[in-house]
Amino acid sequence: MHIVVCVKQVPDTKIIKINPRTNTLDRRSAPAILNPYDAHAVQAAANLKKDLDANISVLSMGPPQAVAVIKKSIEIGADRGFLITDRAFAGADTLATSYALSKALEKISEENPIDMVICGKHAIDGDTGQVGPGIARRLDIPPITNVIEIVEVNVKERTVLIKRKIIGGYELIQAPLPCLLTVEKELNDVEYSPLPNMIRAARYEPVIWSVSDLGEVDRTQLGLKGSPTIVGKMFTPPKLEGGKRIEGTTDEQIKQLLEILMDREELFEAK
Template sequence: MFHAVVAIKQVPDTTNIRIDPETGNLVRAGVPAILNPYDAHALAAAVEWKGKLGGKVTVISMGPPSFKASIGESIELGADRGILISARQFSGADTLATSYVLAKAIEKINSEDPVDVIFFGKQAIDGDTAQVGPGVSVRLGIPVITYCSKINQIDCEEKTIVVQRNAEIKTELIRATLPVVLTCEKEIAKVPFASLPNLVKALRYEPEIWGYEEPLELDREKVGTKGSPTIVYKTATPEQPVAGELLDCEILGVAQVVKTVLAKDKFSVLIESAVGGK
């Protein structure tokens, strides 16, 4: 039977991320949150393959208690089990600490119920590093295929998978052995509308909460800020380019357009120096 684990992250529902200037951490308070869009597509793919092969889908997330909402949404979308790894000590984790805790959680899940495919989104839309999936695969010592756009085949008997991967100027068809980590593009699967039974199940569903002390045996030096050699030191939103002014020769006439252009500060400096140079 097929067993997929999907790592999901809750992210702010905005492209204008606010960062605490003191700590460099993301400000979550007062910002509407959503399931990271790439993770929703990765989850849809896992559920789709559960439908084809039979089996189950487990979602895991590391974050504050508010992340329960995204686990609930995952149950609506067809996940069977949801685990939230949550404790004050995990906060401030960079990708190294995040991938350490997620890998430990996956090891535990796998020891009870062997895992075939571990799905990640291509990237989280807040941190944007795209490092967590590959980081987990290295810690687990299993292959990773990034930027997956399609799963062509999963064979749980032969323990193989064939996926399509988007590279810059070509599409690759890759065959790998299971278990495998995939990081997924949105094309991997359409996010379906939740079915009524799943909606009802999600209403009553309480995710398992895994804490700092148990059930994972964690090296305390490797979690949270202690285990995070990087911090977000400073962030700023890049200035948006302002649209240029359009002068239409057919409407204004060429003479007027040239006059207007020459009257612009930057152009007059340019022209002057060009004339001066001759």
């Protein structure tokens, strides 16, 4: 069983600071981390490995520094890592990103056929959630998005049972292998990395590929050139008027607020 997890390096939006004057983000303040959903994706693969005889690879597209998220994935339990890095990938939207990643997956598969691809539900920076389903289409394998539980992997029958989040509940899906999952955070808790993994990760050097290593690639489908969407403009949303201020001492403020609320009788009508 060969599982490949797609992992993205993202700025840590929890720590990122926004300059209130210019409304832009202070990128220096943002350390790069493994996309949190992808950490859950790697953990999911690591958990499967405990029960199955599985082999886990991780794949990332990004600048050379993205090696850091591959090392992090090794700490969590991945066996191997691949980084595709090239100027030709820069400026990719989700269509071009899924193209580049699917080409790398095809290449990985030549050597060791892939049984399952796992992605995060979304990346916390671009935040589209479109890359996973895009990869699945390109590889022509069924996508199962918003996964909250991997109930069973039956290697002999080559099927999986998956719980997928839907509006107001979940559905239980049976899919064949190979397939692609995008995972939610509630799937698992990312565990503390065992010491041997940490040691291995520190020394680990991933396989690094440029475009020319990927075999037959249509360069017009990569990066900015291969991206149908572009950012037209950035703007600060029109400032809303804002309503009334309730002034006075605390007690006066409360009194006024109660009057306003008591006036809205409909709020007090019993159902």
